[in-house]
Each structure stands twice: as C-alpha cells, then as structure tokens.
Amino acid sequence: MRKVFLSVALTLSLLVHGQARWNQQYQSYIDQYKDVAIEQMHRWNIPASITLAQGLFESGAGRSELATKGNNHFGIKCHGWTGRTVYHDDDRKGECFRAYKSAYESYDDHSRFLASSQRYASLFKLNKRDYKGWARGLKAAGYATNPQYANKLIEIIQLYKLYEYDTAKKYDKTLAKHTKDNSVYGAALHPIKQFNKNYYVIARRGDTFKSIAKELGVSYRRLARFNERDKDDILEQNDIVWLKKKRSNAPKEYKNRMHYVKEGESMYSISQYYGIRLKSLYKMNHLKPDYQIQVGAALRVR
Template identity: 45%
Template structure:
C-alpha cells in the first residue's frame, strides 16, 4: 500500500514538473502576449507585429533558456548604460552579458525603450506604423542582429501569422481595455490629461517622446506651458525643431542623474545633449561634472560622470 502511495506521489510530481516545463507553440505565445505588444505600440509607436515577431524569434516562442530564466524575450545585451540585473550566456561570444528582468512585461517595456532611446534606430520611427517590412529591414540595417537573414525571418513570422493585423487599427473599446489591463504596476508611465500621449517619469521628471508633426508650440499648448519653458527645460535655443522620437521634458531637469546611473560610456554616435536628455540632467551641469567646456566632446569610450565630478588627472 505504501509503495502504491509513494508511486502515485512520484508520478504526480513528475507530471507537475513536466507540465510546468511544457513548451509554448508559436500560436500560444502570440495569443498570450499580443495585447502587451499592442499596448507598447500605443506607447512607443513600434508596430505590434514587429514586437511580436522579434519576441517569437529571439525567445524561441518563450522557450529559450534566456527567456525562461531571465525573462529576456528580445536578446538585449547589457550595454554600458544598463544598471539592472545581469545574466551571462553564450551567444556570439562565450559568457556575454544579457539583461535580466523581473517579469516578461518588464522585458517588453525595456525593448521599446531600447529602440526609442538609441539614435541608431531613430529613422525607423519615421516609417508608417503599418510598414512592417521597412521596420524589419531597418532593424537589420541598424545592427539589431548579426544574422544576415534576420529581416526575412521577421517578415515570414508576421505574414505566416498575420501579425500585421495588430498594426492596422483597433476600436476605441479595444484600446481602452488594453490600456486598462496593461497599466504598469509601478505607476511610472502616466497618461496626460488630454489622453494624447504617455508621460513617462525619468529621473523623477515628467517626459514625453516627440511624435510626427510635433512642434514646441504645440507641446507647450498641450501641457499648459509657455513655449520658452519647453526650450529652456530641454537646453535648446529658440527656433530648434524637435526630432521624432527624441525625449523632451516638461519640467526643469535635475543637477544629477538617479543613483542607479552614476556613469555612462560615451559611444561614437553619442552627444552630450543626448546624454543629458537620456538621464534628465541639465546640460551645463553635465559639462561641469565632466570638466568640459560647452561644446566639447569626450573621446569614444570615455566615462561620462552623471552624479559626481570627474576626478582630476
């Protein structure tokens, strides 16, 4: 009798373990995360079809070791600016550093931010949201992946599963439902009073991402500000035209970055203004922290100090 009971318990444990490790099919994965991808499309302007196709491809439909153990569904590596959790995994090279997330939703949010905040992907946001082929080819051209057939893989997934339908518009009731169900738990992403765009908190400050057709005058009117305030808060001279996908603040920036962002490695396509916007720091203050004169540019690979002053040589 005891043997039978023990056998039954063992069988149940094996069955439970097997069930917990059951692999997603591509159809199941798409069904599970489609609404999250659409929610991110509304926030960022990245086609939901592209987000879903990339997630399917990079995570093996949510079954890869990186996605299961680290919730990293887009294969995003640490990079110099990453200050979050890390995991090491063999990819192009042995033991490469990848970002580790607390949830799948956090991975999707960071994927959108990763594309929005990186200048190399800025041209993609000028494409129509329904141009999934342009997005796929643009991602490959910008260096998102090393696989020479990356764009074709994304297009194939999108067309095989008709993911382009998610990019072609939704009813107001569907949008309201998705916004309600996918409101970030930490409250960092807020919807402005006019319900026209998301206001995202960066370094404790309210910021927005520039959309097609935006002007400083329009942004000032939208948020009840004076036009000169938008220029001043973002360290721009009067007459500057905002660029699609750049970050703008609707309140004065801080004198230093958040505690988790102490330094930044200066990349070849960086500018001091871009870094100031990314971390919510006043541009003049950023120059002073790094012992630079306004207009001076650090060497590629140099450390840019975001909180404390650069040590003297």
C-alpha cells in the first residue's frame, strides 16, 4: 500500500543488530496515547497494542513530518478523502496524505479505515489478544510494503509490553479527552501524567499558565491557583503544573519514608514534586512559614 517512513522510525527505535531497544521517546508516546488506543479498542475491536505499535512505528513516535504537519500518525493516504491534506514523498513524489485536526482524529480514522475495508475484514475475526495474528494479517493485507513490518510491530509490542492494554476494561477519559480536544495543526500536546490521584504536565520553554490552560480547555486562573501561584507568574522549563487541586499528603507508599532535602530545593518545589499543598507540607512537619530549609533535612510527605 505504501512504505513505512523508515528513516524516522528506525532512528527513534534505536535498532541494534535488528533488535529494538527501549527508549524514552517511545515510552512518552505510549503514555500519551494509550488511553485513546484502549478507547478505540472498545469501540472497534482492534487490539490497543496494534494501534499503539502502528502509531509508534508509522509516525516515529509522533515526530514524522506527516505527524507534525498533519497529525497523521498512521500514514494513511487520501484515497477519496475530502478533508484537509498534506503532500509527502513516498512510493512516488508528492503523494497525497490525509491531515487531521488532532491526533485523536487520526486514531479514530485509522480504526474506521481498517473496519470499513474488506481487505482487513479477516482480521476482525481474530481474538483481540492475538496481536501477532493482527500484525501478520496487516502485512499480508498490504498495509505496508516493508517486508519486516509484522516483525517490527511485534517487537515493539513485546518490548513495551503493549499487549497488557489488550485486556484493559476501562481507560482514563480525562487523558483521552485531552488528545481529542486539541485541534491545532502540528501542535505537540503536553503529555498528561498521573501521580497522587492527580494529573500534571511538565512546562516547556515559553509556557505560561494561559498557554497551558488554552490547550487543556481550562481556566488559567484556576490552573495557577491549583499550583499555588499567581496567574501571571513566569513558568520555567520543567516546572510541574498540576491540573487539579493538590492533595494534603503524598500517596500511601510514602507513609514511612522521608524526603531528604537536596541542593536547590525549596518547600514549594518539594510540595510540587509530591503533588501536595504547601501549607500541608509545613503542617505535617510542624514547621512555620518562615522556616529556612536546609540541605539534608528530613521531611515527612505523608
């Protein structure tokens, strides 16, 4: 049908002697899109592992030209498409590819594309846990011309244990909604992470509470308040930005553990790290707000 964009995918998968090696870019992509893949599995009966593996491989973990310019994570060409398009050299120069408002639309169209084509009908007779059968069936049906396509998908699934998502009975709707709501062409979403029964993102260079709030569809004033900051405060790269009100203490596993203060840390940065309110950190350690933090000091976080 078309060839896979090997230059991007193989570089990012760090292939060594034909074997894929774990890398953070792939894992970040999985964290960002796993809930969408599970949602699609529940709707269309396509294994979440297959969807994720194809998205990873076809888009180079979201960094291919088609993904960044057109939110196209699966390399699907136009073929009667009436929406926005982008052009890319593939089997021939300047071929027409589908473009989407968001990565979510790409995931949804990928499911519809497979489910509506007679060429892939036999795959839907397979068990959702049979990711090997799906991978080989996609190659046999002509999804890609790369002779190693099925093996590469299977490698990715096994390396990142994506098969575990094929038995998921539910998914995080907040994370799926985040991907669905973003409608800026070429925009790289802030991956939403989870900790302490809350959600957070990591600020990038140039981020503000306004810019992050706009992406998330929330009030920037509330976002700043959740993080115990002024709405006009300047965010630094790698700042943690919590998306809901922080909790009064750290998770249960920290009950008998202490945090030992490191160079450059503050009471506030520690409270952000654990997703707990600053006043709670002072209170549980019987400290006053004018306490001068010392490197090596032991602090309770629960």
